[in-house]
Amino acid sequence: MATREVLIFGRFERFWHWGQMVLIVLLMFTGFGLHGFHNLLDFRVAVTLHTFSAFALLILWLFSVFWLFTTETWRHFLPTGRGLWRVLRFYSYGIFKGERHPYRKAYWRKHNPLQALAYLMLKIVLFPLIWITGIAYLLYFLWRGFPFSSEILEWIALIHTGAAFAILVFALIHIYMLTTGHSFWEHVRPMVTGFDKVELTPEEEAYLEKDQPAMIR
Amino acid sequence: MRRLTTTLLLGLCLGLVSGGLAAAEHAPAPPPPAEPLPPQVSGPLTGGTADHTKFEVLQQPFADGPAVTEACLSCHTEAGQHFMKNIHWTWEYVNRDTGQLLGKRHLINNFCTNARGNEGMCAQCHAGYGWKDESFDFTDETNIDCLVCHDNTGTYYKTPNSGGHPACAVMFEDLPPLDLTYVARNVGLPRRANCGKCHFNGGGGDNVKHGDLSTALIDPPRELDVHMDKDGLNFACTACHLTKRHLWAGSRYDVIAKDTEGTGKPGERRDVATCESCHGLSPHPVNSVANFKLNDHIASIACQTCHIPEFARGGVATMVEWDWRTAGKTRDGEGYHEHGYIQGNGEDRYVYKSIKGNFTYGEDLVPEYAWFDGQMRYTTIHTRFDLDAQPIEINSFTGSRHDLDSRIWPFKRMRTWMPVDEGNGTLVYAHLWGEDEAAYWGGYDMGVAIEKGMKDFGLDYSGDYGYAETISWWPITHMVAPKEQALACRDCHAADGRLDGLGDIYLPGRDHSRWLDNVGLLAVLATLITILGHALIRRFTNRGDSHDGHA
Numbered sequence: 001m002a003t004r005e006v007l008i009f010g011r012f013e014r015f016w017h018w019g020q021m022v023l024i025v026l027l028m029f030t031g032f033g034l035h036g037f038h039n040l041l042d043f044r045v046a047v048t049l050h051t052f053s054a055f056a057l058l059i060l061w062l063f064s065v066f067w068l069f070t071t072e073t074w075r076h077f078l079p080t081g082r083g084l085w086r087v088l089r090f091y092s093y094g095i096f097k098g099e100r101h102p103y104r105k106a107y108w109r110k111h112n113p114l115q116a117l118a119y120l121m122l123k124i125v126l127f128p129l130i131w132i133t134g135i136a137y138l139l140y141f142l143w144r145g146f147p148f149s150s151e152i153l154e155w156i157a158l159i160h161t162g163a164a165f166a167i168l169v170f171a172l173i174h175i176y177m178l179t180t181g182h183s184f185w186e187h188v189r190p191m192v193t194g195f196d197k198v199e200l201t202p203e204e205e206a207y208l209e210k211d212q213p214a215m216i217r
Numbered sequence: 218m219r220r221l222t223t224t225l226l227l228g229l230c231l232g233l234v235s236g237g238l239a240a241a242e243h244a245p246a247p248p249p250p251a252e253p254l255p256p257q258v259s260g261p262l263t264g265g266t267a268d269h270t271k272f273e274v275l276q277q278p279f280a281d282g283p284a285v286t287e288a289c290l291s292c293h294t295e296a297g298q299h300f301m302k303n304i305h306w307t308w309e310y311v312n313r314d315t316g317q318l319l320g321k322r323h324l325i326n327n328f329c330t331n332a333r334g335n336e337g338m339c340a341q342c343h344a345g346y347g348w349k350d351e352s353f354d355f356t357d358e359t360n361i362d363c364l365v366c367h368d369n370t371g372t373y374y375k376t377p378n379s380g381g382h383p384a385c386a387v388m389f390e391d392l393p394p395l396d397l398t399y400v401a402r403n404v405g406l407p408r409r410a411n412c413g414k415c416h417f418n419g420g421g422g423d424n425v426k427h428g429d430l431s432t433a434l435i436d437p438p439r440e441l442d443v444h445m446d447k448d449g450l451n452f453a454c455t456a457c458h459l460t461k462r463h464l465w466a467g468s469r470y471d472v473i474a475k476d477t478e479g480t481g482k483p484g485e486r487r488d489v490a491t492c493e494s495c496h497g498l499s500p501h502p503v504n505s506v507a508n509f510k511l512n513d514h515i516a517s518i519a520c521q522t523c524h525i526p527e528f529a530r531g532g533v534a535t536m537v538e539w540d541w542r543t544a545g546k547t548r549d550g551e552g553y554h555e556h557g558y559i560q561g562n563g564e565d566r567y568v569y570k571s572i573k574g575n576f577t578y579g580e581d582l583v584p585e586y587a588w589f590d591g592q593m594r595y596t597t598i599h600t601r602f603d604l605d606a607q608p609i610e611i612n613s614f615t616g617s618r619h620d621l622d623s624r625i626w627p628f629k630r631m632r633t634w635m636p637v638d639e640g641n642g643t644l645v646y647a648h649l650w651g652e653d654e655a656a657y658w659g660g661y662d663m664g665v666a667i668e669k670g671m672k673d674f675g676l677d678y679s680g681d682y683g684y685a686e687t688i689s690w691w692p693i694t695h696m697v698a699p700k701e702q703a704l705a706c707r708d709c710h711a712a713d714g715r716l717d718g719l720g721d722i723y724l725p726g727r728d729h730s731r732w733l734d735n736v737g738l739l740a741v742l743a744t745l746i747t748i749l750g751h752a753l754i755r756r757f758t759n760r761g762d763s764h765d766g767h768a
Contacts, residue, residue: 036712036726043706043726044507051506091751096758141513150618154723158730165737169744176748180755 002205006198007215008110009191013073016064017191023057024167026050031164054134061127076110077120084113095180105198107208107215122170129163270402279397282346283359288401290358297358299462305344306361308332310470317595319470324595327611327633327687328420328539329573331598331646334670337379338650338658342415349378364397366411367404372396381650382659384552385572409445410435412454421573422566424533428582428629429695433531433562441531443699457490466490472692474519474591474616475624492520507706517722519589519624521694523704527581528629528693532562534578539633542684544574545661552661572649572658574634584627584693586716588616591623593690598676601642604685608632611644611689618721625719629691636663638671640679646670 009017030050033041041049068074086102091114094102103112111119133156136143143149178187190196195217200208208216269275274288290297304310309320321332321339332339340348345360347353354360364373376389413435420426424433439446444456459466467490476491479498487494493515500515501508514523529535547553552571558578559565569575593612596602602609616623638645648670649657657666664682671678709716710726717727 034710034725036710036729039707043710047510047706048506096754098758141516144513144516145621147619150722154728157723157725157728158733161730162733162737165733165740168737169740172741172744172748176752179752 001199001201003197003199004205004208005195005217006107006200006208007194008105008107008196008198009194011194012063012067014191014194016060016067019060020057020064023053023060024171026053027057028164028168028171035161051138054131054138058131058135061131077116077123079117079120080113082113084117087112087114091180105196107198107200107204110196118170122167126163126166126170129159130167133157133160133163269404272402275398275402277398279401282362282364282397285397285401286346286359286361286363289363289404296363296463297361299464300344300361301355301358303463303465304468304470305366307355308343310468312470314592315594317597319595319597323597325598325611325644325646326420326426327631327635327689328426328536329649330541330635330644331649331670333598334646334648334673335650338377338381338385340378341375342419347378364400364404365414366407368400368411369405369408370400370403371410373400377650379650380652382652382656384659385650406453407455408453416454420536422536423564424529425536426631427691427695428535429525429528429691429693431529431531431533431535433533434695437531439699440702441698442696444697457495459486459488459490461488469593469692472589472591472593474589474626475516475622496520515624517618517624519626521692521697522584522586522625522627524697524700525584525627525693525695526698526702526704526708527583528627528696529580529582530696530698532560532580533564534558534560534566534580535582535629536576537579537582537629537631538575538577539573539631539635540575541633541635541663542574543569544571545657545663546571547661552659571661582629583715585630585690586625586627586719587614588618588623588719588721589614589626589628589692590616590620596644598644598646598674600644604637604639604642604683608686608688609637611687614690625716627693629693631689631691633687633689634684635687636667636682637685638667638679638681639683640681641677643677645678645682646674646676648673 027050030041030046030053032038033046034043034050068077083103090099090102101112105112136156137153137160140149140153144153146152178184181187205216272292274291277288279285279288286297300306304320307320308322309318311318321343323333325331329335329339336343336353337349340353344362344365345353346362347360362375365375372393373395374392376392380386413430413432416427417423417430417432417434418425419430424431433441434445436447437445439449444450444452450456455465457467466488473489473491476489476493477498478487479493480495481487492500498515499512500520501511503509503512546569554567554571555569556565557568558576560578561580566578567576568578593614595612596609616626636645636647637643645667647657647663648655648666651659653669654660655662655665655669657663660666667682668678668680704715707726708714710724712727714727716724
């Protein structure tokens with residue numbers, strides 16, 4: 001077993017991540033402003049930014065879904081119970097004892113079970129909640145004449161706001177997790193350079209060196 | 218403009234005359250068509266083909282108003298019949314939907330109360346001559362007052378049709394003599410000042426009643442009204458209140474709260490006074506997300522709501538409260554008045570008059586907002602109400618998000634303590650104007666005035682009068698500000714914004730689920746505390762640094 005620097009986040013994936021980050025921060029900031037939590041932006045500007053950021057994020061998501069399925073990378077997000085408990089135990093106990101993280105990153109499986117589950121829930125629960133309600137809200141002009149439309153809109157707004165709170169909680173934990181290693185930068189770096197330290201079997205190492213030389217260094 | 222409008226009328230007149238002459242010259246005349254030709258749609262009238270100063274019939278001294286009217290009708294042969302159908306003449310309006318009999322002839326407002334029985338004074342604003350009591354002949358065309366609307370000299374005026382109590386008659390002394398021939402030869406389409414003679418002074422003074430109609434609109438700057446702007450569009454009232462056969466579009470008795478037709482077909486003239494009839498159904502240029510959203514707003518929000526941010530602007534105050542309870546005080550047996558409100562243009566307004574009571578004024582007022590479907594219901598002389606349920610609404614309206622006919626409209630709210638029949642729970646007709654001692658304006662005895670006012674019209678009166686708090690609602694639609702002064706989003710999309718308390722909608726920025734917000738904020742707070750706790754425990758326990766986790 002050798003630990004090598006392997007490309008685990010390709011260029012598109014990095015672009016997706018950081019693009020998504022910027023847009024979510026923007027949406028969060030403008031959205032909570034529209035909600036009335038702060039008054040740092042003119043409402044008109046906030047509406048415009050919120051709408052355009054939402055469109056941009058939807059387009060980005062369209063590309064990411066296409067990418068996930070055409071590159072088979074969706075498999076990284078498949079949930080698994082194997083090792084989940086040990087990761088949970090690590091974060092709630094072992095980390096305080098200075099234990100080593102129980103998960104070994106593989107280049108074909110870059111997320112630990114807790115991460116995979118968290119990201120999957122984000123993708124299939126929280127994000128759809130917010131984009132489905134958001135699109136319904138944007139298209140209100142089409143269905144405003146329907147019976148009970150204003151009551152339905154209120155529910156849509158509630159779900160939209162609730163999902164925003166949940167995503168904020170996710171983001172806070174997500175950022176905190178970056179501090180749980182040697183350094184903040186160590187965790188952020190792979191999403192910048194694409195390369196992370198991964199333990200490879202001799203076969204994997206040989207394969208990558210021979211067939212995917214750009215993925216290993 | 219005056220020349221143009223004058224000649225327009227003349228053109229119409231000459232057209233009729235020359236048509237008749239031509240028919241007479243070419244004998245034998247062709248047989249008249251068996252059926253009148255169906256009307257065709259013409260473009261708006263242009264050009265000027267006649268000059269009223271040259272009309273022979275107008276080169277004579279006129280003894281009185283009706284003599285002028287006779288001269289007018291000698292050319293404008295159908296104008297009399299047309300005119301007698303309109304509300305300026307009938308002072309009567311039957312609402313199609315509620316069946317209520319409305320109009321000044323019947324209604325009681327919470328300003329000077331009832332015109333009925335007081336026509337000697339109030340019918341100064343009737344577009345006719347001499348209505349002072351029930352004997353007025355509504356079928357006599359020569360009783361129509363053409364000049365009050367068509368005088369373009371600004372010198373025409375009217376005085377009460379009856380003398381009134383000597384105490385009041387002094388108001389109308391020392392007026393300059395009226396040159397009817399001069400006025401008659403200088404007629405034209407009505408200018409803002411013509412309509413404003415009555416409509417700017419409704420309720421007994423400048424802007425007293427409507428709040429959005431004041432003498433400031435005679436020559437307004439752009440900031441006061443973007444359409445009537447004297448240096449800009451310079452619209453007369455009839456630019457929007459389109460007129461056909463002396464019937465006008467747009468009335469408080471028949472409000473289109475939501476126009477869904479817009480401009481109509483290309484070039485089509487829709488005889489309505491709605492904003493949409495010119496500006497269409499997507500009035501904001503679709504060049505931004507925000508404007509797209511604004512165009513969506515028009516389904517729920519009347520144009521007036523955003524584009525008339527305040528009313529009673531331009532330096533003329535409107536009355537917001539009137540207290541009849543204090544009326545009738547005299548000094549040495551004489552009525553008096555007190556000044557005490559200096560309005561924006563520097564004019565000092567009365568705050569008390571013996572004949573009317575105390576007044577409270579307001580300027581640059583933020584309207585009240587409510588869903589409005591265009592339908593007003595009036596408390597008439599026949600309506601019985603519960604005196605315990607004050608304030609009593611002189612006119613009330615309905616509307617909601619759900620009926621799709623309603624929009625959020627701005628209103629002026631007028632609050633008045635006014636005389637009522639406490640025994641029967643009704644409004645009253647008070648005899649205010651008259652030469653007799655029963656007339657309140659001079660006699661100062663409200664009980665006697667009501668007794669007579671009710672008896673004159675055979676109305677049931679308990680003999681027990683008092684004062685009740687009343688409210689009336691006035692939709693705001695004039696004094697449209699330039700677009701840069703329109704409301705901004707935050708004026709409504711905020712917790713204590715203008716639409717605070719308005720129901721039936723979820724308004725982002727105003728509305729929250731307190732429950733959801735608390736749970737959400739609590740979750741965020743709990744997360745932060747957990748993170749902090751986790752980090753602290755890590756700091757004090759974790760010596761080794763072998764972590765290899767993932768974000």
